[in-house]
Amino acid sequence: MKALHFGAGNIGRGFIGKLLAESDAEVTFADANTQLVDQLNHSQEYHVRVVGDTQHTDVIRHIAAVQANSDDVISQIVKADIITTAVGPQVLAKIAATIAKGLQLRFEQGNHTPVNIIACENMVRGTSQLKQAVLAELPQQYHDLLEQYVGFVDSAVDRIxxxxxxxxxxxxxxxxxxxxxxxxxxxxxxxxxxxVQGMELTDNLLAYVERKLFTLNTGHIVTAYLGKLAGYKTIREAIADEAIQNTVRQAMQQSGEVLVNRYGFDRQLHHAYIEKILTRFANPYLVDEIDRVGRQPLRKLGAEDRLVKPLLGTLEYGLPNDALLKGIAAALHYRNADDPQAVELQGWIEQEGVEAALLRATGLKADEPCVATIVAEYQRMAQ
Ligand SMILES: NC(=O)c1ccc[n+]([C@@H]2O[C@H](COP(=O)([O-])OP(=O)(O)OC[C@H]3O[C@@H](n4cnc5c(N)ncnc54)[C@H](O)[C@@H]3O)[C@@H](O)[C@H]2O)c1
Ligand SMILES: O=P(O)(O)OC[C@@H](O)[C@@H](O)[C@H](O)[C@H](O)CO
Incomplete structure (x- = not known):
């Protein structure tokens, strides 16, 4: 099995590339970082340190790498059996043109064996969005072949x-x-x-994607933004703060009630899932910076993402949401001079005021009562 994986970063090397290599696939990473590509080609292996109750190190061998956007990556697409990505939601559209070019050449060369593409990003149905971007780049005459031979498979991916x-x-x-x-x-x-060992199959994907994104990622982001406000540097430090932990648990329970209502999850089991997540945030062997988890606050505040989508669910079902509102208010305080989205958000707040910035980032309507609550919470947090 020939596997091409876009994005040799944390999840690429530490999770998806690892599983593919351990399933005896010939793994080639495609990355935009030339130094990383050179290092991977030079050593052809790397170490993954797995830390939890016990620790061990796995060696991932026989891997190669190509520069994204090169002729080499096109040749890899022509012969791949599986193509995966972990590049970040904002980069998916950028690699669509490369994938379209590779698929076109694949069809022109008469390769009609099926290939499956799986985006492993923190977004709802990211592969389906990638498919639309690929179709927009692929000449119309190849669309039928794409429908026949290319699987675009949505996924949920979870590993810190x-x-x-x-x-x-x-x-x-x-x-x-x-x-x-x-x-x-x-x-x-x-x-x-x-x-692929470790790749689980479901026919109820949306429930799993939302369970993961609107529990783990909701709790993670509330931990990050409240932690930043309190002056902590890592997720572990922030979650050890009892007041923060209480709000984070509450935020996950509030988004959880939406999931219970929407998908019929067992409430007890969902609470156990939340408690397990809290222990994962507290993992003493991981140094996870608040600024990694808090990255790209405009994406995190988006209407489909981990804060606002659950909030809209609480409004739909008439459920409590005060902890989610605190998380959104804390997001508006997020400052990081190295994060262009954080700089942009603070610029909006300075120029237009906090309410206008909130509406612009989230798509919430001004007459929605929770808007005033978020703004009041934001002002309270500023004191
Ligand atoms: N790290 C985690 O804990 C985690 C867990 C689950 C899901 N995810 C998701 O996985 C995705 C990647 O996250 P990450 O933490 O691995 O990020 P990362 O920054 O470590 O890795 C992204 C990689 O993509 C590469 N890249 C950027 N532009 C590219 C392009 N045009 N073509 C090819 N490669 C390109 C970067 O050079 C980098 O190596 C995100 O969507 C994230 O939400 C991350
Ligand atoms: O990758 P992001 O920016 O969407 O979210 C940051 C973290 O919450 C995320 O990377 C988690 O570590 C991951 O989703 C765990 O599975």
Whole structure:
């Protein structure tokens, strides 16, 4: 099995590339970072340190890398059996043109074996969005072949993988938590389902994506933004603060009630899922910076993302939402001079005021009563 994985970063090396390589796939990473591509090609292997109740290190061998956007990546697309991505939601549209070019050449060369594409990003139905972007780049005459031979498979991906500390001796090493979950929509494959160990199949993907994004990622972001306000540097420090932990638990329970209503999840089991997540945030072996989890606040505040989508659910079902509102208010305080979206958000607040910035970032309507509550919470937090 030939696997091409876009994005040799934390999740690429620490989770998806690892699973593919451990399933005996010939793994080629495609990345925009030339130094990373060179290092991967030079060593052809890297270490993954798995930390939790016990620790061990796995060696991932026989891997190669190509520069994204090069002729090499096009040749890899021509012959791949599976293509995966972990590049970040904002980069998916950028790699669509490359994927379209590769698929066009694949069809022109008469390769009609099925290929499956799986985006492993924190977004709802990210692969379906990638498919639309690929179709927009692919000449119309190939669209039927794409529908026939290319599976676009949505997925939910969960493993906390912070960037490894700089280590000149072992620059490719990654440290990952022992928990991991990769769930894919079994109905979207074309041809045989690739035999990847650790890739779980479901026919109820949306429930799993929302469970993950609106529980773990909701709790994570509330931890990050409240932690930043309180002056902490890491998620572990922030979640050890009892007041923060209480609000984070409450936020996950409030988004959880939406999930229970929408998908019929068992409430007890969902509460156990939340408690397990809290222990994952407190993992003493992971150094996960608040600024990694808080990155790109405009994306995080988007109407489909981890704060506002659950909030809209609480409004739909008439459920409590005060902890989610606190999380949104804290997001509006997020400052990081190295994060262009954080700088942009603060610019909006300075120029237009907090309410206008909130409406612009979230798409909430001005007459929605929770808007005034968020603004009041924002002012209270500023004191
Ligand atoms: N790290 C985690 O804990 C985690 C867990 C689950 C899901 N995710 C999701 O996985 C995705 C990647 O996150 P990450 O933490 O691994 O980020 P990362 O920044 O470590 O990795 C992204 C990689 O993509 C590469 N890249 C950027 N532009 C590219 C392009 N045009 N073509 C090819 N490669 C390109 C970067 O050079 C980098 O190596 C995100 O969507 C994230 O939400 C992350
Ligand atoms: O990757 P983001 O920016 O969407 O979210 C930051 C973290 O919450 C995220 O990367 C988690 O670590 C991950 O989703 C755990 O599975």
């Amino acid at each position: 993988v912070p960037p490894a500390a700089a280590n000149d001796e072992d620059p490719l090493a990654v440290t990952v938590e022992s928990f991991s979950e990769w769930i894919v929509d079994k109905n979207q494959f074309k041809g045989d389902i690739p035999p």
